[in-house]
Amino acid sequence: MSDVVIQVRDLGKKYRLGGQKRLDQTLPEAISEKFKGMLNWSGRSGWRIEKDQGNEFWALRHVNFDVRHGEAVGIIGRNGAGKSTLLKILSQITDPTEGHAVVDGRVASLLEVGTGFHPELTGRENVYLNGSILGMTRREIKTKFDEIVDFSGVERFLDTPIKRYSSGMIMRLAFSVAAHLEPEILVIDEVLAVGDAAFQKKCLGKMDEVAKQGRTVLFVSHNMSAVNRLCQRGILLVDGQVAAAGEIEEVTSRYYHDVNQGAQTPQIDLRECRSRHGDGELEVLSVELLNPYANNFAVSWDQPIRLKARIRVNKPVRDVTFAVGCRTLDYVTVFNVYSNNIHHTNRVDLSEPGERDVVVSIDHNLNAGFYNVVLGISSGQRVCYHNEMAAQLEVLDIGEQEYHDKRRGLIHCASQWSI
Amino acid sequence: MSTSSSIGRVLPVGSSPPKAVSGSGIVLRPRLGLRASELTKLWRYRELLFFLALRDVKVRYKQTALGALWAVLQPFVMMIVLSTFFGRVIDINMEDKTSGIPYPIFLYAGLLPWMFFSATVTASTNSLVANANMLRKVYFPRLVVPVASAGAPLMDYAVSFAVMLGLMGWYHVVPTVQLLWLPLFVFVTIVAAMGVGIGLSGLTVSFRDFRYVVPFTLQVWFFVTPVIWPVTIVAEKYHWLLRLNPMGGTIEAIRACVLGTPIDWGAMGLSTGIAVLTLVMGLAYFNYAERRFADVV
Numbered sequence: 001m002s003d004v005v006i007q008v009r010d011l012g013k014k015y016r017l018g019g020q021k022r023l024d025q026t027l028p029e030a031i032s033e034k035f036k037g038m039l040n041w042s043g044r045s046g047w048r049i050e051k052d053q054g055n056e057f058w059a060l061r062h063v064n065f066d067v068r069h070g071e072a073v074g075i076i077g078r079n080g081a082g083k084s085t086l087l088k089i090l091s092q093i094t095d096p097t098e099g100h101a102v103v104d105g106r107v108a109s110l111l112e113v114g115t116g117f118h119p120e121l122t123g124r125e126n127v128y129l130n131g132s133i134l135g136m137t138r139r140e141i142k143t144k145f146d147e148i149v150d151f152s153g154v155e156r157f158l159d160t161p162i163k164r165y166s167s168g169m170i171m172r173l174a175f176s177v178a179a180h181l182e183p184e185i186l187v188i189d190e191v192l193a194v195g196d197a198a199f200q201k202k203c204l205g206k207m208d209e210v211a212k213q214g215r216t217v218l219f220v221s222h223n224m225s226a227v228n229r230l231c232q233r234g235i236l237l238v239d240g241q242v243a244a245a246g247e248i249e250e251v252t253s254r255y256y257h258d259v260n261q262g263a264q265t266p267q268i269d270l271r272e273c274r275s276r277h278g279d280g281e282l283e284v285l286s287v288e289l290l291n292p293y294a295n296n297f298a299v300s301w302d303q304p305i306r307l308k309a310r311i312r313v314n315k316p317v318r319d320v321t322f323a324v325g326c327r328t329l330d331y332v333t334v335f336n337v338y339s340n341n342i343h344h345t346n347r348v349d350l351s352e353p354g355e356r357d358v359v360v361s362i363d364h365n366l367n368a369g370f371y372n373v374v375l376g377i378s379s380g381q382r383v384c385y386h387n388e389m390a391a392q393l394e395v396l397d398i399g400e401q402e403y404h405d406k407r408r409g410l411i412h413c414a415s416q417w418s419i
Numbered sequence: 420m421s422t423s424s425s426i427g428r429v430l431p432v433g434s435s436p437p438k439a440v441s442g443s444g445i446v447l448r449p450r451l452g453l454r455a456s457e458l459t460k461l462w463r464y465r466e467l468l469f470f471l472a473l474r475d476v477k478v479r480y481k482q483t484a485l486g487a488l489w490a491v492l493q494p495f496v497m498m499i500v501l502s503t504f505f506g507r508v509i510d511i512n513m514e515d516k517t518s519g520i521p522y523p524i525f526l527y528a529g530l531l532p533w534m535f536f537s538a539t540v541t542a543s544t545n546s547l548v549a550n551a552n553m554l555r556k557v558y559f560p561r562l563v564v565p566v567a568s569a570g571a572p573l574m575d576y577a578v579s580f581a582v583m584l585g586l587m588g589w590y591h592v593v594p595t596v597q598l599l600w601l602p603l604f605v606f607v608t609i610v611a612a613m614g615v616g617i618g619l620s621g622l623t624v625s626f627r628d629f630r631y632v633v634p635f636t637l638q639v640w641f642f643v644t645p646v647i648w649p650v651t652i653v654a655e656k657y658h659w660l661l662r663l664n665p666m667g668g669t670i671e672a673i674r675a676c677v678l679g680t681p682i683d684w685g686a687m688g689l690s691t692g693i694a695v696l697t698l699v700m701g702l703a704y705f706n707y708a709e710r711r712f713a714d715v716v
Contacts, residue, residue: 015714088713089447090447091557091558092447092558093554093557093558094710094711094713094714095447095710095711096447100446100447101446101447102446102447103447107558109557115552115553115556115557116552116553116557118474118478120477120478120481120482121474121477121478125474125477128470129470129471129473129474132466132467132469133467133470133553133557133559134557135558135559137466138466161481
């Protein structure tokens with residue numbers, strides 16, 4: 001028996017662009033369009049079948065790889081590179097368009113924590129329902145029930161409908177059901193890594209445990225330090241194709257240096273940004289990271305964050321305060337910095353309409369990870385401009401100094417010890 | 420590593436499956452044509468089927484003051500309204516035409532299976548769209564979803580059947596051994612409802628039009644099915660036409676077995692045949708459409 005448990009050969013998945021529009025059409029429209037598309041009269045050759053081309057999109061194409069039993073493989077790539085599509089095919093949610101994959105063993109994917117939870121049902125009922133959706137048998141759920149409940153810590157509320165639970169409790173219950181699956185192959189999407197810090201830690205802890213038990217793990221993440229720590233091998237997807245595969249360190253460094261170059265610029269245009277709001281008197285046109293790593297919106301962990309915002313003054317505004325905030329991806333505020341102090345002694349008036357630059361350098365002690373950059377401009381109590389997600393900043397574990405990768409938590413602190 | 424006990428395993432698909440790694444793996448490749456393996460998978464996922472049906476039953480009358488009483492109340496009120504109008508105004512002389520069965524009980528015996536059928540068709544038509552979240556995120560045979568939606572209407576039928584027995588006592592209609600046929604006829608009703616519902620659930624994924632087409636069609640269907648009227652008011656030579664309706668012979672047979680009147684086996688047989696045919700066609704379409712559910716829903 002070979003120890004290859006996942007074999008992917010020439011796998012491809014095609015989507016139709018503009019699919020949304022097509023789905024909204026009514027039946028007669030669809031039928032007439034189908035006929036129009038199929039049969040086109042062309043004078044010389046008569047009726048011919050015309051193929052719908054040009055609005056197709058290959059989310060995955062010519063993907064080949066093998067995964068051996070007991071390996072933890074990280075699948076990395078930018079958004080839209082096809083990672084989720086690949087996981088969906090491997091967990092049988094969607095069919096490939098071409099090629100094939102052979103998967104030997106029961107697959108459970110932790111991309112679906114809490115799928116099928118019904119708000120009206122009690123915690124107990126939801127454990128059974130969710131377990132059976134994830135492919136557990138009733139007997140399996142019964143034997144593990146106490147364990148699941150223990151792990152979740154909601155035993156007191158087991159017979160309460162989960163619509164009365166806090167979202168954290170629902171998450172914990174959902175995760176404990178998923179964590180007690182015993183698949184031969186575990187597929188984990190980064191979607192899992194939402195929730196509070198304790199929950200994330202629990203997820204990563206579970207990952208460690210599973211990897212140590214010698215089960216096969218596929219892990220999709222943007223968190224390179226987690227991927228580096230947990231996986232031995234990596235697969236890098238770029239535009240639906242395998243750009244690199246091999247030792248995890250090689251693949252992640254390739255991801256940094258090669259693939260991302262020029263793809264995400266350190267300068268971000270905010271004119272059409274959806275997350276902005278304000279009274280329109282001031283507008284932030286763009287934000288730029290002045291000390292980017294590898295020409296990306298990323299900074300080394302031991303470097304300050306130096307930002308330049310291009311702003312346009314539409315109307316004169318007095319007593320302006322600029323603010324930059326830093327949030328984790330689950331919206332925990334790590335810090336906010338302001339251009340003015342609490343007594344407003346450092347007063348700035350913008351009396352001239354026009355464009356100007358605002359530059360700020362922030363000494364931070366963030367640990368490696370992804371953060372949302374928040375931009376705000378206010379005048380007194382009035383919010384002139386606010387953008388909750390102006391940019392996503394990655395703090396890299398690469399720098400002039402060596403990064404302590406066992407460090408946990410959002411920030412690092414200098415410390416003096418006497419022992 | 421053996422996977423023989425795992426329920427997630429799928430048989431190789433297509434004419435020549437690529438060589439499996441160890442001969443027992445799941446082969447994932449573009450799907451073409453029909454597969455009989457769908458029904459086997461449905462059986463393997465029977466526990467999920469059970470839990471989904473149970474969920475619908477439990478959720479159905481949650482946070483209602485009357486609870487399961489609604490299951491009784493709806494057909495009962497309908498029976499009173501319809502028997503007032505059709506029993507008196509149109510004056511169908513029931514005494515002559517259905518061997519002495521009072522009209523209210525004649526009506527109620529047909530109304531219950533009809534409401535079961537119509538609720539099941541409606542629920543299964545909408546089922547895939549209603550459970551879109553599950554379709555997009557987890558693998559399981561999609562057929563489980565429309566099939567499980569028969570659970571809650573079946574429960575309603577069972578509850579309101581208690582009232583049926585009460586009515587029979589009230590009108591002194593004594594149940595006969597024929598009542599033992601009921602489970603079989605109810606099963607045929609499920610087959611007919613699934614035949615319509617499974618295909619429509621797949622169509623609704625792509626064309627939400629069917630959400631509006633179905634309730635309307637069911638209303639028309641209600642009047643062409645012998646629910647509120649006895650077949651005897653139709654000329655004998657057109658009876659075959661009534662039985663091409665999968666619910667035609669079935670409603671008659673259910674009524675006959677409950678009220679102890681003679682069962683028309685020819686009519687029942689024809690309707691059953693049509694129901695099975697519909698189911699096969701529904702399954703065929705579902706099979707064909709299934710592969711793109713997750714992408715489209």
